[in-house]
Amino acid sequence: MENYLGGSMMHRNLNEWEKYDWSIVQRLPHFSGSASVIGSFILIVTIICSRRRRSHPYHRLMLGMSFYDIFMSFFMAMAVWVHPENSCWDANDCQKVGTVASCTAYGFFYQLGAVTIPLYNVALATYIAFATKDHFTNNPSSHRRFDLVFHLVILVVGVTQAIIPLILEDYNPYDWLCMVVPWGQDENGNYLRGNLTTMIIYAYMNLIVVVVASCYVTAAMIYTFCTVVFKPDQQSRGTGIRVAIMGLLYTIPFYITWIIPSIFFYLFLNNWYTGSNPYDLTFFTRYFGLVYTAVFLPMQGFFNLFVYFVPLCLKVVGVDQTYNSVPRESSVYDSDGGADAPRESRVDDSAGADASTMHPTIYDQMC
Numbered sequence: 001m002e003n004y005l006g007g008s009m010m011h012r013n014l015n016e017w018e019k020y021d022w023s024i025v026q027r028l029p030h031f032s033g034s035a036s037v038i039g040s041f042i043l044i045v046t047i048i049c050s051r052r053r054r055s056h057p058y059h060r061l062m063l064g065m066s067f068y069d070i071f072m073s074f075f076m077a078m079a080v081w082v083h084p085e086n087s088c089w090d091a092n093d094c095q096k097v098g099t100v101a102s103c104t105a106y107g108f109f110y111q112l113g114a115v116t117i118p119l120y121n122v123a124l125a126t127y128i129a130f131a132t133k134d135h136f137t138n139n140p141s142s143h144r145r146f147d148l149v150f151h152l153v154i155l156v157v158g159v160t161q162a163i164i165p166l167i168l169e170d171y172n173p174y175d176w177l178c179m180v181v182p183w184g185q186d187e188n189g190n191y192l193r194g195n196l197t198t199m200i201i202y203a204y205m206n207l208i209v210v211v212v213a214s215c216y217v218t219a220a221m222i223y224t225f226c227t228v229v230f231k232p233d234q235q236s237r238g239t240g241i242r243v244a245i246m247g248l249l250y251t252i253p254f255y256i257t258w259i260i261p262s263i264f265f266y267l268f269l270n271n272w273y274t275g276s277n278p279y280d281l282t283f284f285t286r287y288f289g290l291v292y293t294a295v296f297l298p299m300q301g302f303f304n305l306f307v308y309f310v311p312l313c314l315k316v317v318g319v320d321q322t323y324n325s326v327p328r329e330s331s332v333y334d335s336d337g338g339a340d341a342p343r344e345s346r347v348d349d350s351a352g353a354d355a356s357t358m359h360p361t362i363y364d365q366m367c
Contacts (some may be wrong), residue, residue, distance in 0.1 A: 020287040026080045026095070026176045028294040032302075033077025040070035040301030043308055057127060057147040062308060064151055065120035068158070069301040072113030075106040076298040079176040082106050087173045087183070096173075100193075106178035107171025108162050114206050116158035117300060118213035121254045123150040125220035128247035132228050132240045165202065170194040176294060181269070196273050203269040210262040217251050242311075249310065253303030261297040264289035 043066040046053070053059035075082065080095050082102040088094035127146060165171055165180045172183030172193050180202040184192035224247055228240030268289070271277050 020283065022287070022290075025287075025290045025294050028291065029076050029079040029176050029298055032295050033073050033075075033079065033298040036073035036298045036301035037070055037077055038302070039305035040066040040073060042305055043301070044070065046308075058124075058131075060147050061120060061124050061127060061150065062304065064147075064154070065117060065124070066301060066304065068113050068116040068120070069304070071109040072117070073298050073301050075109050075178070076176075078106065080173075083173045083178065103173055103178040104166065104169075104171045107180065108166055110177060110179055111165060111171070111202070111206075112158050112162040115161055115209055116154050118210050118254070118258060119154045119157070120150075121250065122213050122216050122220075123147065123154070124250055125217040125224075125247060126150075128243060129220045129224045129227070132224050132243050161205070165194075165198060168194065168198060170198045170202075175290060179265075181272075199269055200273040203266050203273075207262050207266045210258045214255065214259055217254060221248055221251055246307070246310065249307040250304070253300060253307065257296050257298075257300045257303070260289075261293040264293055 043062060047059045047063045047066075048054065050059075054063075078098075082098035082105075083096040084098055084100050084103055085094070085096050088096050130146070170180045170182075170193070171178055172181050174181045180194070181199050182191035182194035182196055186192060221244070224244045225241075228237055228244050231237040231240055267279055267281060268286070271279070271281065
């Protein structure tokens with residue numbers, strides 16, 4: 001009898017839900033989130049410990065992005081560990097050891113990063129477009145304060161929109177995340193925390209932010225490449241292409257980590273809000289979306305680390321020796337006679353400086 005039951009269970013037809021290992025979705029973020037934390041931490045330390053990097057907008061923009069990413073990635077690496085214990089579906093296999101407060105903190109930093117990180121990608125694309133257009137050559141005094149407005153606007157917008165769900169108690173568990181969703185129900189079917197209206201508003205908002213940022217970054221990259229391709233001077237054109245490629249390398253991880261996850265989350269939450277499946281999502285689509293999101297959504301910091309060190313690595317291994325002769329202090333960043341540049345290396349504004357001498361130093365300062 002035992003063998004018969006065992007055999008029948010082994011050979012029975014699985015339903016659609018049982019065909020997929022849903023538990024892996026909750027384990028994957030431990031690895032991808034940890035990788036991003038390490039990447040952002042290395043970037044933060046590298047920039048903070050270098051006076052030269054701290055004084056330049058490009059590096060400060062990367063510092064700002066990494067600052068927000070490290071908090072978001074840390075909680076993503078914790079995944080379900082910070083979920084409230086009483087949110088377990090299976091008491092015999094529950095990794096949730098957190099509290100409502102820990103899940104609320106997770107949700108706050110996730111929502112903060114969901115808006116600030118795409119906006120920092122917009123700021124970075126704008127900076128690269130301006131740099132290749134010789135904007136800072138013609139307006140050297142604007143270079144040092146270029147990123148300050150971006151930092152301030154991103155901080156205000158990001159914190160403001162992240163605080164509203166905090167006040168409304170809308171940060172609650174959702175799969176391996178804590179985000180703006182309702183949670184728990186009383187005997188009348190009313191949610192104990194959060195509501196569906198706030199959930200769908202933030203689902204729309206996050207999707208719109210990512211889509212608009214993606215369109216802007218794409219347009220900025222096209223503009224940048226068009227600008228450098230038609231430069232008359234071969235040397236400045238070659239350097240401009242190098243800078244534009246750096247911008248493209250930052251753009252690709254942004255697409256990978258934000259566009260597809262944002263679309264999937266909108267589809268999932270819209271199904272919850274409508275109580276139906278208007279987009280006819282199959283179990284495979286849902287599983288693929290959750291696995292993809294668990295792997296790539298926390299990876300922005302990890303990808304940024306590799307892109308950030310591309311110029312330095314090329315110079316170290318000797319692949320790119322074109323501009324090694326450029327003095328490190330005599331850059332466009334100090335063209336306004338900044339305090340970080342030695343007196344003998346500051347640019348003499350009265351003498352002027354052409355684009356061919358400015359562009360190599362922009363690329364050189366990315367090292």
